Amino acid sequence: xxxxxxxxxxxxxxxxxxxxxxxxxxxxxxxxxxxxxxxxxxxxxxxxxxxxxxxxxxxxxxxxxxxxxxxxxxxxxxxxxxxxxxxxxxxxxxxxxxxxxxxxxxxxxxxxxxxxxxxxxxxxxxxxxxxxxxxxxxxxxxxxxxxxxxxxxxxxxxxxxxxxxxxxxxxxxxxxxxxxxxxxxxxxxxxxxxxxxxxxxxxxxxxxxxxxxxxxxxxxxxxxxxxxxxxxxxxxxxxxx
Numbered sequence: 001x002x003x004x005x006x007x008x009x010x011x012x013x014x015x016x017x018x019x020x021x022x023x024x025x026x027x028x029x030x031x032x033x034x035x036x037x038x039x040x041x042x043x044x045x046x047x048x049x050x051x052x053x054x055x056x057x058x059x060x061x062x063x064x065x066x067x068x069x070x071x072x073x074x075x076x077x078x079x080x081x082x083x084x085x086x087x088x089x090x091x092x093x094x095x096x097x098x099x100x101x102x103x104x105x106x107x108x109x110x111x112x113x114x115x116x117x118x119x120x121x122x123x124x125x126x127x128x129x130x131x132x133x134x135x136x137x138x139x140x141x142x143x144x145x146x147x148x149x150x151x152x153x154x155x156x157x158x159x160x161x162x163x164x165x166x167x168x169x170x171x172x173x174x175x176x177x178x179x180x181x182x183x184x185x186x187x188x189x190x191x192x193x194x195x196x197x198x199x200x201x202x203x204x205x206x207x208x209x210x211x212x213x214x215x216x217x218x219x220x221x222x223x224x225x226x227x228x229x230x231x232x233x234x235x236x237x238x239x240x241x
Contacts, residue, residue, distance in 0.1 A: 004031075004039040004231065005058030007080070009046050009066035009099050016194050023064040026186035030220065034228045046076050055086050060093035060231050063100025065184060069149050070103040070112045081107040087178075094178045095227060098147055101172070101180035108174060111153035117166060119203060120145045121196050122213035124183065126170045132161040134179065134226050141219040143183025144192040151182070179230055185223040189214050 006024045011017070021029065024043045031037045042058055044050045052058060063084075068074065070081075084107035087094050096104040102112045124145045128136040141162070151169040154160060162171025162181060170182040184192075193214055200207050 002039050002059040002231075003042050003057075005052055005061045006041060006043045007046055007051075007061055007063045007083075007100070008043055009064050009080070009103075010068065011047070012191075016191060020188055020191040020194075023186070026188075026191075027062060027064065030186045030224050031228060033221070034224050036225075036232060037228045039231060046080060049076055049079070051076075051079060051083060055083070055090045055092050058092075060095070061087060062095040063097065063103060065098035065100065065146070068099065069114070070099070070106045077103070084108065088175065091175070091177050093231060095230070096178070096180035097186065098145070098182060098184055099149075101182050102147075102149055102151055104174070104178060104180050105151040105153075105155055105158070105169075105172070108155040108157065110151055110155045110158065112149050113152050114148055115150040115152075115167075117150075119148050119199050120150075120166055120182075121199060121203065122192065122210035123216050123218050124164060124166060124170075124213075126162040126164045126167075126183065129159075129161050129163055132159065132173065134161060134173070134230065136161065136226070138222075141222060142216060143181070143185060143218055143220070143223065144187040144189070144214075145183045146187070146192070146195045147182060179227070181223070183223075185220040185227070187220075189218075 008024045012022050084104055106112045123142050125140050125142045154169050158172040158174045161173055167182050172180045196210050
């Protein structure tokens, strides 16, 4: 059985951790609901400097979200950027979500900045950019999100697959071995609601609209299935190559 290494870049605070699980547990629950998922999990606590000994310690990796920014001067963040470069050179499959999306972009030549647009919270709709190597057989997807930083320049090798007016580079494919998304398919509506309330002052007049967005239908299951297909088989091409 193949192994998915979860590169855990933060710890959820209490009481949310008890109610909704930690970041690694959210992904375990998300992927475990996909019948085709047949990987074992191995969790690495990056903030405690727990890293794989080599890139081939797992068959594939996933970098979680984090309250940290990719430009924070933390030893483990610098180490993670180097590890991303080694993964890329070794052509090992890698998924990045939110902070993971951003640090992969940064490590491979992109640029990440704190957005002047402020916080992106609640449910956001993203346009699917066609053609793309994933089987996004739809025009749009909707995901929960929580971020203030954004990828403002993607790496030269990256292809944008998801975009929105709020977040231009919301999903990328890099070199066919790496897929990154700004949204959070692993979040529950309960956890997303807690995040909205924790940023109520920053949201100001937008707070009610952001909370209301959580009543919409979101596409966690669709994205989970696509990510599992990527882990199992590689990218599902739409151009028959």
